[in-house]
Amino acid sequence: MERRLPEFGSTIDGPAVIVPTPHEDERGLFARLFCPNEVADLGIAFQPVQTSVSRNPMRRTLRGMHYQPGEWAEGKLIRAARGSIYDVAVDLRDGSPTYLKWCATILSADNLASFYIPRGFLHGFLTLEPDTDVVYEIDRMFERGHGAGFRWNDPAFSINWPEAPSLIGERDRNYTDFS
Numbered sequence: 001m002e003r004r005l006p007e008f009g010s011t012i013d014g015p016a017v018i019v020p021t022p023h024e025d026e027r028g029l030f031a032r033l034f035c036p037n038e039v040a041d042l043g044i045a046f047q048p049v050q051t052s053v054s055r056n057p058m059r060r061t062l063r064g065m066h067y068q069p070g071e072w073a074e075g076k077l078i079r080a081a082r083g084s085i086y087d088v089a090v091d092l093r094d095g096s097p098t099y100l101k102w103c104a105t106i107l108s109a110d111n112l113a114s115f116y117i118p119r120g121f122l123h124g125f126l127t128l129e130p131d132t133d134v135v136y137e138i139d140r141m142f143e144r145g146h147g148a149g150f151r152w153n154d155p156a157f158s159i160n161w162p163e164a165p166s167l168i169g170e171r172d173r174n175y176t177d178f179s
């Protein structure tokens with residue numbers, strides 16, 4: 001398992017791409033996607049308590065940008081179990097030297113990579129293929145009513161998306177500007 005910087009956007013202390021070391025043979029491969037000890041050895045303090053999936057039939061579906069403010073903040077480990085996504089994190093940590101900067105990576109079923117996004121970040125993604133399943137490990141139990149967000153194209157963040165989205169949920173389309 002190795003830790004890499006997300007390849008797009010700014011260098012931000014915290015978010016990390018985790019890439020497994022696969023064992024390959026004539027049948028295919030075996031790879032450990034998450035291990036608390038190995039992740040801790042990479043300098044990441046993350047203890048997931050729930051796993052969720054979002055299924056996205058269409059290419060260029062956008063979900064985001066989401067976060068939970070204050071004490072409800074969530075750390076997430078994200079991967080594409082099917083298809084691929086452009087996965088984006090925005091730093092909303094008070095006092096951070098990279099406040100409002102974004103970083104992104106490509107997660108795919110093929111590259112087996114996971115994106116670790118610490119508490120205090122906005123998160124969202126754009127599907128790059130049809131039939132994309134996004135799997136989350138999250139470090140807090142789900143409780144309705146604590147979600148918040150900002151629009152994917154908010155000028156305060158200037159995220160460089162690889163393509164224009166073609167499908168966005170109503171809530172996500174109508175988030176107000178960050179100010």
Ligand SMILES: Cc1cn([C@H]2C[C@H](O)[C@@H](COP(=O)(O)OP(=O)(O)O[C@H]3O[C@@H](C)C(=O)[C@@H](O)[C@H]3O)O2)c(=O)[nH]c1=O
Nearest residue numbers: 052054063064065066067076123124125136142147169
């Ligand atoms: C996020 C979440 C939603 N739900 C429910 C609430 C709602 O009825 C339904 C769909 O929820 P949403 O519309 O919020 O799903 P979605 O827009 O896919 O929300 C997700 O977007 C990405 C970008 C993230 O970072 C995730 O943490 C989460 O916020 O699922 C849960 O039961 N558990 C959860 O953890």
